[in-house]
Amino acid sequence: MKPATVMNEAVQPAAHLRLVSDRAGDASGINLSGVSKTYRTRDGDVPSLRPLDFHINDGEFFVVVGPSGCGKSTLLKLISGLLPPTTGEILVEGEKVTTPHGNVGIVFQNALLLPWRNILNNVMLPIDMKRLARDKYLARAKELLKLVGLEGFEKKLPWQLSGGMQQRASICRALVHDPKIMLMDEPFGALDALTRERMNVELMRIQRETKKTVLLITHSIPEAVFLADRVLVMTERPGAVAAIYDVPLPRPRSLDVMADPVFTELVQRIRKHFFSQGALD
Numbered sequence: 300m301k302p303a304t305v306m307n308e309a310v311q312p313a314a315h316l317r318l319v320s321d322r323a324g325d326a327s328g329i330n331l332s333g334v335s336k337t338y339r340t341r342d343g344d345v346p347s348l349r350p351l352d353f354h355i356n357d358g359e360f361f362v363v364v365g366p367s368g369c370g371k372s373t374l375l376k377l378i379s380g381l382l383p384p385t386t387g388e389i390l391v392e393g394e395k396v397t398t399p400h401g402n403v404g405i406v407f408q409n410a411l412l413l414p415w416r417n418i419l420n421n422v423m424l425p426i427d428m429k430r431l432a433r434d435k436y437l438a439r440a441k442e443l444l445k446l447v448g449l450e451g452f453e454k455k456l457p458w459q460l461s462g463g464m465q466q467r468a469s470i471c472r473a474l475v476h477d478p479k480i481m482l483m484d485e486p487f488g489a490l491d492a493l494t495r496e497r498m499n500v501e502l503m504r505i506q507r508e509t510k511k512t513v514l515l516i517t518h519s520i521p522e523a524v525f526l527a528d529r530v531l532v533m534t535e536r537p538g539a540v541a542a543i544y545d546v547p548l549p550r551p552r553s554l555d556v557m558a559d560p561v562f563t564e565l566v567q568r569i570r571k572h573f574f575s576q577g578a579l580d
């Protein structure tokens with residue numbers, strides 16, 4: 300087992316905020332080896348990610364934080380197969396990612412629900428697009444809506460729901476085809492602070508109940524520490540792994556955990572990575 304990369308010696312974590320090792324070679328979860336990305340544009344090359352090597356365990360809640368433009372969304376697009384890497388290899392559940400695949404569900408910052416489809420039919424969208432048997436998935440869609448507290452809203456149109464409710468529906472849409480992995484790009488960035496906290500608690504519950512592997516991107520360090528089993532801190536563009544922190548806080552977690560000294564110390568520790576790069580959240 301090799302230690303995670305630490306780019307910045309000045310921010311070595313304290314002993315109990317240990318860097319945890321990768322589990323490269325494990326066929327379950329997500330494995331990246333030597334994965335980099337350079338966008339080729341008419342104005343020249345834009346190196347966005349330096350070679351990345353890390354492993355996300357099956358069932359893990361893995362959160363990525365990093366400065367704006369460091370390549371976080373690019374990383375997510377590579378893992379989902381929407382973009383090819385320039386170098387390296389990504390394995391999802393032991394399978395090399397070469398094209399968009401059914402192993403992931405994606406949640407974006409905005410719910411992106413289709414305004415003319417009711418909530419149930421928005422959740423069913425991936426099933427319709429993949430031309431899967433509707434009747435096989437309808438019960439699951441309703442079950443998911445119940446899980447996120449949207450029972451009774453199936454026939455409503457998106458505009459009849461609050462932003463937080465719409466985002467919950469988009470989480471159901473990402474889960475309806477039962478992917479092993481949920482990729483979330485700033486999923487609550489557009490919500491007010493109180494709703495965002497509630498959604499974080501809710502998301503942890505959903506992850507516990509569905510046992511999904513989650514890779515979530517956020518600009519908020521407290522949100523990252525609150526949610527994660529491990530937090531990956533990225534450097535400025537082209538993004539590299541600055542450090543990976545274990546979050547040794549027991550689960551289930553409530554918002555009270557934010558007053559725990561382990562929580563505050565870890566937030567401070569991670570924030571130090573960004574002191575020289577400007578504010579992050």
Ligand SMILES: Nc1ncnc2c1ncn2[C@@H]1O[C@H](COP(=O)(O)OP(=O)(O)OP(=O)(O)O)[C@@H](O)[C@H]1O
Pocket residue numbers: 338339340345346347365366367368369370371372373374536
């Ligand atoms: N299609 C593209 N063509 C050229 N450059 C791109 C393209 N997409 C992204 N980039 C560049 O790659 C870098 C990383 O972009 P990316 O969106 O992955 O960063 P990010 O960390 O998600 O940013 P933010 O936190 O602001 O959302 C940026 O400099 C961006 O301008």
